[in-house]
Amino acid sequence: xxxxxxxxxxxxxxxxxxxxxxxxxxxxxxxxxxxxxxxxxxxxxxxxxxxxxxxxxxxxxxxxxxxxxxxxxxxxxxxxxxxxxxxxxxxxxxxxxxxxxxxxxxxxxxxxxxxxxxxxxxxxxxxxxxxxxxxxxxxxxxxxxxxxxxxxxxxxxxxxxxxxxxxxxxxxxxxxxxxxxxxxxxxxxxxxxxxxxxxxxxxxxxxxxxxxxxxxxxxxxxxxxxxxxxxxxxxxxxxxxxxxxxxxxxxxxxxxxxxxxxxxxxxxxxxxxxxxxxxxxxx
Numbered sequence: 001x002x003x004x005x006x007x008x009x010x011x012x013x014x015x016x017x018x019x020x021x022x023x024x025x026x027x028x029x030x031x032x033x034x035x036x037x038x039x040x041x042x043x044x045x046x047x048x049x050x051x052x053x054x055x056x057x058x059x060x061x062x063x064x065x066x067x068x069x070x071x072x073x074x075x076x077x078x079x080x081x082x083x084x085x086x087x088x089x090x091x092x093x094x095x096x097x098x099x100x101x102x103x104x105x106x107x108x109x110x111x112x113x114x115x116x117x118x119x120x121x122x123x124x125x126x127x128x129x130x131x132x133x134x135x136x137x138x139x140x141x142x143x144x145x146x147x148x149x150x151x152x153x154x155x156x157x158x159x160x161x162x163x164x165x166x167x168x169x170x171x172x173x174x175x176x177x178x179x180x181x182x183x184x185x186x187x188x189x190x191x192x193x194x195x196x197x198x199x200x201x202x203x204x205x206x207x208x209x210x211x212x213x214x215x216x217x218x219x220x221x222x223x224x225x226x227x228x229x230x231x232x233x234x235x236x237x238x239x240x241x242x243x244x245x246x247x248x249x250x251x252x253x254x255x256x257x258x259x260x261x262x263x264x265x266x267x268x269x270x271x272x273x274x275x276x277x278x279x280x281x282x283x
Contacts, residue, residue: 018051020269023264024239026246026261028251032257035071036071041078041082054085055094057129058129058130058132058213059078060215060216060260061077064191072112073123073124074127076108076112077109102142102192103197123193125193126192128147130215130264134269134271136206139159140202141159141201143192144161146216147215149213150213153231162191162201165187212233214263217260219257219260220259229246232246233263246261
């Protein structure tokens with residue numbers, strides 16, 4: 001499933017894949033908004049060769065509330081990134097590729113905003129991406145959509161919200177505790193499409209069998225604390241059911257915003273090393 005639909009989806013690759021995973025995703029408009037400005041997408045390799053050359057891509061975007069055509073911006077950004085990922089040369093370093101794809105999506109959304117009939121309003125969206133190949137996960141994000149790593153009953157945030165409050169913490173103007181309750185915690189310090197160029201934050205992580213990656217919009221993480229996530233995603237939990245449970249909890253507690261999650265469970269990996277940009281198998 002791509003888009004902002006309300007049905008969880010799961011994919012199981014063949015066991016011949018070097019990296020074996022399953023995933024589910026779900027997006028819901030919430031209890032207040034009539035329109036869903038979140039947009040989800042994924043690119044799945046269709047052959048063992050593509051598993052090695054491109055890997056998987058998961059993408060989630062949240063159209064910025066209060067801006068014109070947020071739902072257009074989120075869809076445009078995700079579809080731009082997916083198209084670029086499919087067309088990329090095989091073997092591209094994921095961290096470099098994701099940064100390039102987000103910049104291209106930013107330019108497309110920015111230009112569309114300039115041409116919008118609703119003058120005086122920029123089109124903008126958050127975005128979080130996760131690309132997986134071999135035993136690595138590359139994460140790229142702009143805005144406050146997040147990526148968590150759930151490992152052995154603990155959830156670690158792999159992204160840092162690009163909000164005014166977080167910038168004030170970085171500058172020493174606010175403490176972490178003060179930032180958690182500040183009104184500026186909801187104000188983005190950067191977003192895709194708001195300006196001609198955007199600063200993309202990139203990180204790279206080794207993944208292990210049993211890990212679960214969770215991509216989500218702020219409609220989810222604003223209502224559910226990180227410590228509450230692992231009990232709902234145990235090693236035996238069906239991911240489709242987990243996606244429904246996570247969205248349901250967020251809606252019950254708040255529901256004033258769209259709620260979207262993507263869950264990716266790593267079932268098996270093959271350890272590799274890199275030499276001059278090329279992978280080699282580790283024994």
